[in-house]
Amino acid sequence: MKEQVSDHYGRSHKLIDQIVDSLRDAGVEPTKLRAADFEPIDEFHFRGRQATLQLLEKLELAPDANVLDIGSGLGGVTRTIAEEASAKVTGIDLTQEFCDAAKIISDWVNLSAQTTFIQGDATKLPFSDSSFDGAVTVHVAMNIPDKLAVYKEAHRVLKPGARFGIYDILQGEGGDVVYPTPWAMDASISYLATAKEMASLLQDAGFTILDEEDSTTESHEWLKTRISKPKSDRTMPVTTQILFGNVASDMVQNQLLALDERRLLTYHFICVA
Secondary structure (H helix, E strand, C coil): CCHHHHHHHHCCCCHHHHHHHHHHHHHCCHCCCCHHHHHHHHHHHHHHHHHHHHHHHHHCCCCCCEEECCCCCHHHHHHHHHHHHHCEEEEECHHHHHHHHHHHHHHHHCCCCCCCEECCCCCCCCCCCEEEEEECCCCCCHHHHCCHHHHHHHHHHEEEEEEEEEEEECCCCCCCCCCCCEEEEEHHHCCCCCCCCCCCCCHHCEEEEEEEEHHHHHHHHHHHHEEEEEEECCCCCCCHHHHHHHHHHHHHHHHHHHHHHHCCEEEEEEEEE
């Protein structure tokens, strides 16, 4: 199953070369960009960077905090936290190509000293107990059947009293998901939990839930606005189409329908270890 998940996200071979070529074809030099400029591809979760900043605010991190990003992808969330919170952030992801690309993008935007990317398994984190001052996971658990293992590992590596922010896609009451989606071409690698199940899993892992919020309506409006916005010369030329090819448009339409009919929900949880 882990190989299937990694293959799904790693379908775009030589990803960093494709990003560079797309940027330079549009007359954009990668090293001249800011971290936030990469949002269309490295923070392609619902509501993008805005959602990351809202999650970050609730973590209440001190300057120079040591933070873990579980399922870091191309490193957008990692870099946003590093930049906005003056933190040192470690991202761990199952897909090696994502980790390699994330390191290069961090070099481009001068955040390599604050960010580290490691290929690894969220259910078996390669870190010592009580290593981190905070942790996040953003749109990751949809691919993981053993979510309790992830949350137990997060609890283990967090210092007592540290906060854990989860922003994820959950199963709604409106019916089954229509595929393909960005996290799965079909149901074989999709494992959505309900909000009630998520709360129970987090508590079983040892966390106390401080806050939870359903942002599905906001996610639906954000996606509608994003796809209806006309392209311009200032539009970032690098999007998720590089990751998923022509099927990316089908993924967007399926998500739009699923949010509208509450087949999918977006939720955040703020917990304390």
